[in-house]
Amino acid sequence: MQRRLIASVLLGHYLSAFTALGIPLYLPRILADLAPDAPLWSIGVLFVLPTLCTALAAPLWGRLADRHGCRLSLLRAHLGLCAGFLLAGFSPNLALFVLALVIQGTFGGAMAASNAYLATQLDKDGLARALNWTQYSARLAMISGPILLGLLTAQGLGLELYRWLAPLPLLAFALVLPLPADRPRRPARAAGSATTNIRLPGDLQRLLAVQFLFSFAMVVTFPYFVPYGEGLGIANDALLGLLYSLPHGVYLLALPWAQRRAANPLGVGLALLALGNALQFAIVQPEPLLALRLLSGAGMLLAFVGLHRCLSQRSRQGGAGRLFGWYDASGKWAGTVAGVSAGLLSQGYGIASPFLVACVAACAALLLARPLVACPRELPA
Structure with missing residues (x-):
C-alpha cells in the first residue's frame, strides 16, 4: 500500500513538473506569436513570474495545509497548474497570458x-x-520536458502547447484523489499556555539559508551556460545541450547509490559543488568541461541527499505543510534572485562570472550547514 501511495505521488509530481518545467524554454517563440512587439526583457520577466508567485504563496499554502490537510493541498496544486495552463492556452492577448502565469x-x-x-x-x-x-x-522532467516539447514546437506549435499540456496535471489530480487523507492538526492552545501544538524546528532559519544558497549556486549558472560554452569554443548545439544537462543526468543515474550512504553527505556535496564551479570559472579551454560538469553533478546529488536527510529529521506530522512550504519558498526565491543576478553578473563582469559567485555561495552554504549535520534534530510529536 505504501509503495502504491509513493508511486502515485511521484508519478503525479512528474506529470506536473513536466508541464511546468518543460515549456519555459520555448517562451521566446510563444511570446513572438502572442505579442510580437513585446520588448526583449519581457521574456526574462515572464520566465521568473510563476516562480516568484510560488515563492510568495508557498508559506500560506503550507499553513492552510496544516489546518485542512496536506492531501487537499496537493490536489489544489495539481488543479491550480491545470487551470493556469488552460487559461494560457486560450489567451487572446498578453495581459490574459500574464494572468495565467500568475x-x-x-x-x-x-x-x-x-x-x-x-x-x-x-x-x-x-x-x-x-x-x-x-x-x-523534477530532474527527469527538466531533461525530458524540453526534448519532447521540442518535437512539438518543430511541428509549428506555440501557444497551443499550453492546451496540450493542461491534461497532465489533471491526470496527476486523478492519481492523488483516491489516496488516504491525512489528519490535519489544528493549532489548539494548551490550557494556560500561549503555545500551540504545531512547532517548527528551532534551526529552521539555518536550514532555509543553506537551501537558499545551494539553490542559488545551482541556478545562477544556468541562464548563460550556452554563451559560456560558446566562449570556450564549443560550437555544437547538441554538445552544449548535453553538457548543460549532465549534472541532472548524474542525479538520475547515481541516486540509488548516493542515498545508501550512512553518513550525511551534505558537506561533501557542497564542497564538490564549490570546487566544480571554481574550476569552471577558471578554465579557458573546453577539454576539462565534461569532467567538471560531472563533478558539479556529483556535488549537486550529494548536497540534495544531505539536505533531504536534514529535512526529514526535522519534519513532524502536523507541521509538514508549513515546513515544506517555507523550504520550497526559499528555493524559489533563490531561483528568482539567481536569474536576475546571472544577467547582471554576465553583463558587468563577463560570461564566466556566475560560476565564481556560485562557488562563493556554495562555500557559504558549507559553513552554515555544519551544525545541521552535526546536530540532527527531530521534534517530538
Whole structure:
C-alpha cells in the first residue's frame, strides 16, 4: 500500500513538473506569436513570474495545509497548474497570458505539496528517500520536458502547447484523489499556555539559508551556460545541450547509490559543488568541461541527499505543510534572485562570472550547514 501511495505521488509530481518545467524554454517563440512587439526583457520577466508567485504563496499554502490537510493541498496544486495552463492556452492577448502565469505560480507548487503529503504518510527514513525521488522526478522532467516539447514546437506549435499540456496535471489530480487523507492538526492552545501544538524546528532559519544558497549556486549558472560554452569554443548545439544537462543526468543515474550512504553527505556535496564551479570559472579551454560538469553533478546529488536527510529529521506530522512550504519558498526565491543576478553578473563582469559567485555561495552554504549535520534534530510529536 505504501509503495502504491509513493508511486502515485511521484508519478503525479512528474506529470506536473513536466508541464511546468518543460515549456519555459520555448517562451521566446510563444511570446513572438502572442505579442510580437513585446520588448526583449519581457521574456526574462515572464520566465521568473510563476516562480516568484510560488515563492510568495508557498508559506500560506503550507499553513492552510496544516489546518485542512496536506492531501487537499496537493490536489489544489495539481488543479491550480491545470487551470493556469488552460487559461494560457486560450489567451487572446498578453495581459490574459500574464494572468495565467500568475495563477500557475500562485495556485501550483506541486513539489512542496507532494513532499508535505509524503511527510504525513512516511517515517523519517522513508521520507528522506521519498524526498530524493521527488527531486529525481523534477530532474527527469527538466531533461525530458524540453526534448519532447521540442518535437512539438518543430511541428509549428506555440501557444497551443499550453492546451496540450493542461491534461497532465489533471491526470496527476486523478492519481492523488483516491489516496488516504491525512489528519490535519489544528493549532489548539494548551490550557494556560500561549503555545500551540504545531512547532517548527528551532534551526529552521539555518536550514532555509543553506537551501537558499545551494539553490542559488545551482541556478545562477544556468541562464548563460550556452554563451559560456560558446566562449570556450564549443560550437555544437547538441554538445552544449548535453553538457548543460549532465549534472541532472548524474542525479538520475547515481541516486540509488548516493542515498545508501550512512553518513550525511551534505558537506561533501557542497564542497564538490564549490570546487566544480571554481574550476569552471577558471578554465579557458573546453577539454576539462565534461569532467567538471560531472563533478558539479556529483556535488549537486550529494548536497540534495544531505539536505533531504536534514529535512526529514526535522519534519513532524502536523507541521509538514508549513515546513515544506517555507523550504520550497526559499528555493524559489533563490531561483528568482539567481536569474536576475546571472544577467547582471554576465553583463558587468563577463560570461564566466556566475560560476565564481556560485562557488562563493556554495562555500557559504558549507559553513552554515555544519551544525545541521552535526546536530540532527527531530521534534517530538
